[in-house]
Amino acid sequence: MITTSGLTKVYRSRGREVTALDGVDLHVREGEVYGVIGQSGAGKSSLIRCVNLLERPTSGTVTVAGQDLTALAGRGPRAGRELRRARSRIGMVFQHFNLLSSRTVQDNVELPLEILGKSGKERSRKALELLDLVGLADKAKAHPAQLSGGQKQRVGIARALAGDPKVLLSDEATSALDPETTRSILQLLRDLNRQLGLTVLLITHEMDVVKSICDSAALMERGRIMESGTVSELLATPGSELAAALFPVGGEASGADRTVLDVTFHGEAATQPVISQLARTYNVDISILGAAIDTVGGLQVGRMRIELPGRYEDNVVPVGFLREQGLQIDVVGQEALLVKEGAK
Amino acid sequence: MTWSEMQPLLSQACSETLSMVLWSTLIAVVVGLPLGILLVLTDRGGLLQNVVANKVIGQIVNVGRSMPFIILMVALMTFTRWVTGTTIGTTAAIVPLAIGGIPFFARLVETAVREVDHGLVEAVQSMGGNTWTIVRKVLVPEALPSLIASTTTTVIALIGYSAMAGTVGGGGLGDLAVRYGYQRFETQLMWITVAILAVVISLIQFAGDFAARSLHSRGARSGPAPALRLLKAKEPAAADVSKVA
Ligand SMILES: Nc1ncnc2c1ncn2[C@@H]1O[C@H](COP(=O)(O)OP(=O)(O)OP(=O)(O)O)[C@@H](O)[C@H]1O
Numbered sequence: 039m040i041t042t043s044g045l046t047k048v049y050r051s052r053g054r055e056v057t058a059l060d061g062v063d064l065h066v067r068e069g070e071v072y073g074v075i076g077q078s079g080a081g082k083s084s085l086i087r088c089v090n091l092l093e094r095p096t097s098g099t100v101t102v103a104g105q106d107l108t109a110l111a112g113r114g115p116r117a118g119r120e121l122r123r124a125r126s127r128i129g130m131v132f133q134h135f136n137l138l139s140s141r142t143v144q145d146n147v148e149l150p151l152e153i154l155g156k157s158g159k160e161r162s163r164k165a166l167e168l169l170d171l172v173g174l175a176d177k178a179k180a181h182p183a184q185l186s187g188g189q190k191q192r193v194g195i196a197r198a199l200a201g202d203p204k205v206l207l208s209d210e211a212t213s214a215l216d217p218e219t220t221r222s223i224l225q226l227l228r229d230l231n232r233q234l235g236l237t238v239l240l241i242t243h244e245m246d247v248v249k250s251i252c253d254s255a256a257l258m259e260r261g262r263i264m265e266s267g268t269v270s271e272l273l274a275t276p277g278s279e280l281a282a283a284l285f286p287v288g289g290e291a292s293g294a295d296r297t298v299l300d301v302t303f304h305g306e307a308a309t310q311p312v313i314s315q316l317a318r319t320y321n322v323d324i325s326i327l328g329a330a331i332d333t334v335g336g337l338q339v340g341r342m343r344i345e346l347p348g349r350y351e352d353n354v355v356p357v358g359f360l361r362e363q364g365l366q367i368d369v370v371g372q373e374a375l376l377v378k379e380g381a382k
Numbered sequence: 383m384t385w386s387e388m389q390p391l392l393s394q395a396c397s398e399t400l401s402m403v404l405w406s407t408l409i410a411v412v413v414g415l416p417l418g419i420l421l422v423l424t425d426r427g428g429l430l431q432n433v434v435a436n437k438v439i440g441q442i443v444n445v446g447r448s449m450p451f452i453i454l455m456v457a458l459m460t461f462t463r464w465v466t467g468t469t470i471g472t473t474a475a476i477v478p479l480a481i482g483g484i485p486f487f488a489r490l491v492e493t494a495v496r497e498v499d500h501g502l503v504e505a506v507q508s509m510g511g512n513t514w515t516i517v518r519k520v521l522v523p524e525a526l527p528s529l530i531a532s533t534t535t536t537v538i539a540l541i542g543y544s545a546m547a548g549t550v551g552g553g554g555l556g557d558l559a560v561r562y563g564y565q566r567f568e569t570q571l572m573w574i575t576v577a578i579l580a581v582v583i584s585l586i587q588f589a590g591d592f593a594a595r596s597l598h599s600r601g602a603r604s605g606p607a608p609a610l611r612l613l614k615a616k617e618p619a620a621a622d623v624s625k626v627a
C-alpha cells in the first residue's frame with residue numbers, strides 16, 4: 039500500500055548538511071498496522087512526512103496505493119493539484135493534534151470536506167458520523183480548547199478520516215497523552231484498522247505502542263531501517279534487537295563460566311516440557327534467570343532466559359537439542375562467538 | 383468662549399477626525415492585511431518563498447514605518463494632489479494617513495500571522511489544501527484576535543497622526559486644539575479637546591480589547607490570558623505614537 043524505495047532526505051541549512059533519511063526501503067502492506075520505531079533524531083518524522091510529500095525527498099520514490107507521489111510533485115516547492123488530490127486521500131494525525139482553535143470540533147472535521155468541495159449538508163452529515171465513530175458525538179459544538187488531550191486526538195483522527203482515506207499516517211499520535219489515554223487511542227486506531235480496512239503507518243518511540251497494535255514494525259537508526267518485518271518474523275529472527283526490545287527478559291549470568299540462553303517459544307512449543315527433558319537427558323543443572331509470556335501483535339509468545347553451567351563450547355550439544363525441539367535460541371553475550379563460528 | 387460658541391467647532395472637528403481616521407484605517411487594513419500576509423508567505427521557508435519579493439516588500443514597509451509622519455505628509459504632497467486634486471482639507475489628509483497606516487498595520491499583521499502554529503498549516507497541507515485555502519481557513523481566522531488588536535492599535539496611531547495632519551490644513555480635533563488652545567490661549571477648549579480624545583481613545587481600546595478577547599476566549603477557556611497578549615501587541619504602537627508626537 040505504501041512503498042518507498044531508496045528514499046533519501048538531506049536537509050541543508052546554512053551550509054550544514056544533515057542526512058535524515060539514508061536510502062529507506064519501506065513496504066507497508068494493505069490493511070496492516072505498521073510501526074516505525076527509533077530514537078529521537080533517527081529520521082522517523084522525516085520518513086512519514088516524505089510519505090505524503092510534506093517534505094520533498096532528496097531522492098528515491100514514494101508510492102501510495104499504486105500512485106507514484108514523487109512523480110506528481112513537480113519541480114517547484116509548491117504542491118500541484120495532482121499531489122494535493124493524492125494527499126486528500128491520505129489521512130494524517132499529529133502529536134500536537136493541530137486542530138484549529140477558531141473552529142468548533144465539527145467544523146474542524148468538516149475542513150477536509152470543505153477542501154474537497156463538498157456541500158454543506160454532506161459535510162455536516164459526514165462530520166457527525168465520524169464524530170460518532172470516535173465517540174465524540176456530544177462534543178460537536180465544543181471548541182478544541184475545551185477538550186482533553188485524548189478527546190482532541192479523537193477529533194484529529196475523525197478529521198483525518200473525513201476524506202475516506204485508505205491510508206492513515208500517524209506521527210507520535212499518542213506521545214502527548216498519558217498511558218491510559220494512549221491505550222484508548224491505540225484501541226481506536228486498531229478498531230478503525232479492522233472496521234475500515236485502513237492501512238496505518240505509525241511512528242513512535244514507545245515499544246508498547248508497537249507491541250499493542252502493530253502487525254509489522256521497523257527499527258530506524260540514523261536514517262536507516264535496521265530491521266523490519268512482521269512481528270512474528272522479527273520474533274523468529276535470532277539476535278533481533280527489535281524482538282528483544284519488544285519482549286525483554288532480564289537476568290544476569292551468575293558467574294563467568296556460564297552459558298546464558300534466551301529461549302523463545304511460539305504457540306505449541308510452549309506446552310512441551312522441554313526444559314525438564316533437557317535437564318534429564320544431559321544431566322545438567324538449569325537455572326531460570328527470567329521468564330515472561332506476552333501477547334505481541336496478537337501472538338502468544340513466551341520467552342525464558344536460562345543458565346547452563348560451563349562455557350558455550352561445553353554446551354553445544356544441549357543447545358543443539360533445544361534447537362531441534364523447534365525452539366528459538368539466542369545465546370546471550372555470545373555475538374562475537376557466533377560471528378567467529380559463521381566465519382569458519 | 384461660551385459653550386454655544388465651542389459646541390459647533392467641536393462637533394465639526396470631531397466629524398473631521400472621524401472621517402480622516404475611518405477612511406485611512408479602512409485603506410490601511412485593506413492594503414496592509416495582504417501585504418503583511420505576503421511578508422510571511424514570501425519569507426524563507428514560507429509557502430510562497432521568494433527572497434527578492436520579501437526583501438523588497440520588507441524594505442518598503444520598514445522605510446514607510448520609520449519615516450516621521452510629518453515628512454511623509456510633505457513628501458506625498460504631489461501624490462496627494464494627483465489623487466484628491468488638493469493638498470489641504472480633510473480628504474487630502476486621508477492620503478498620507480492611509481499611506482502611513484499601511485506599513486504600520488502590515489508589520490502588525492506580519493507579527494500576528496507569524497504566531498500561528500505552523501502545525502496547523504501542515505495539517506491543512508496534508509488534507510490537500512492550497513496556499514489560498516491556508517490563508518483563508520488557517521492564517522486569518524487563527525490570527526483574528528491578534529488582527530483585531532492590531533487594528534485597534536492602528537486606529538489609535540492614526541488618531542495621533544491625524545492630529546498632525548490636521549494642523550497643516552486637515553482640520554479635526556488636533557487642529558482645533560492647536561488653533562484655539564496654543565495660538566489663542568483658549569485653554570478651556572483645549573482641555574475639552576484633550577478630554578474628548580482621551581475618552582475616544584479609551585473607548586476604542588476598550589472595544590478592541592473586548593472584541594479580541596471574546597474571539598480569543600471562544601477558543602481558549604484556559605489558554606494564555608488574552609489581556610496579556612493584547613498588551614504585548616500594544617507596546618510597539620505606544621512607542622510609535624510618542625515618536626510621532
Ligand atoms: N527542517 C529541518 N531542517 C534541518 N534538519 C532537520 C529538519 N528536520 C529534521 N532535521 C534533522 O533530521 C534528523 C531527523 O529528524 P526527525 O525529525 O526525522 O527525527 P525523529 O526520528 O522524528 O525524532 P523525534 O523522535 O525526536 O521526533 C535530525 O537530525 C534533525 O535534526
Ligand SMILES: [Mg+2]
Pocket residue numbers: 082083084
Ligand atoms: Mg519526530
